[in-house]
Amino acid sequence: AAGQLEPNAKAIGQTVEGLQAALVQAAKGIASSSAGVVAATRGTSEQLGTASKQLAAGLTRLSNLSKAAASLVDDSLSQQNILSGARAVCLTCQNMVVYARTAEKSPGDQTAQTALQGSSACVAESLKAFIKNAQATNSEASRGLAELEGAVAEIC
Numbered sequence: 001a002a003g004q005l006e007p008n009a010k011a012i013g014q015t016v017e018g019l020q021a022a023l024v025q026a027a028k029g030i031a032s033s034s035a036g037v038v039a040a041t042r043g044t045s046e047q048l049g050t051a052s053k054q055l056a057a058g059l060t061r062l063s064n065l066s067k068a069a070a071s072l073v074d075d076s077l078s079q080q081n082i083l084s085g086a087r088a089v090c091l092t093c094q095n096m097v098v099y100a101r102t103a104e105k106s107p108g109d110q111t112a113q114t115a116l117q118g119s120s121a122c123v124a125e126s127l128k129a130f131i132k133n134a135q136a137t138n139s140e141a142s143r144g145l146a147e148l149e150g151a152v153a154e155i156c
Helices: 016-040 045-072 076-105 110-155
Strands: none
């Protein structure tokens, strides 16, 4: 890629489209895991810990896929958008886990429950924005490939 990132080892042999589909799947997994974290606040601290670890594993997957996808895109702005979107998802999830711990420890505290629901909504919004950005990156990469194929056709 001609952008600021060198090709990621995980990106070798991958296509932007394939990685984009994997990013969307990872984002859906995070949505499911974040719902599990919210549900675990009605259980034990151990259940919340397990749900939080599952969420962390999904975030690690999203982070790795984002780095790989960004390394295949030649536009540094698109690279930055992918990485910033992944960072935003991670941060909103981190905040949600903090609120979840508070809500789990104080099940009768309406303020804690409201804060948890608000943070959960922030996670959903960051995931929507991330998916939209990932799909836009795929469109940009496809345009770039079409231009490259056109240039090759002119040369040949």
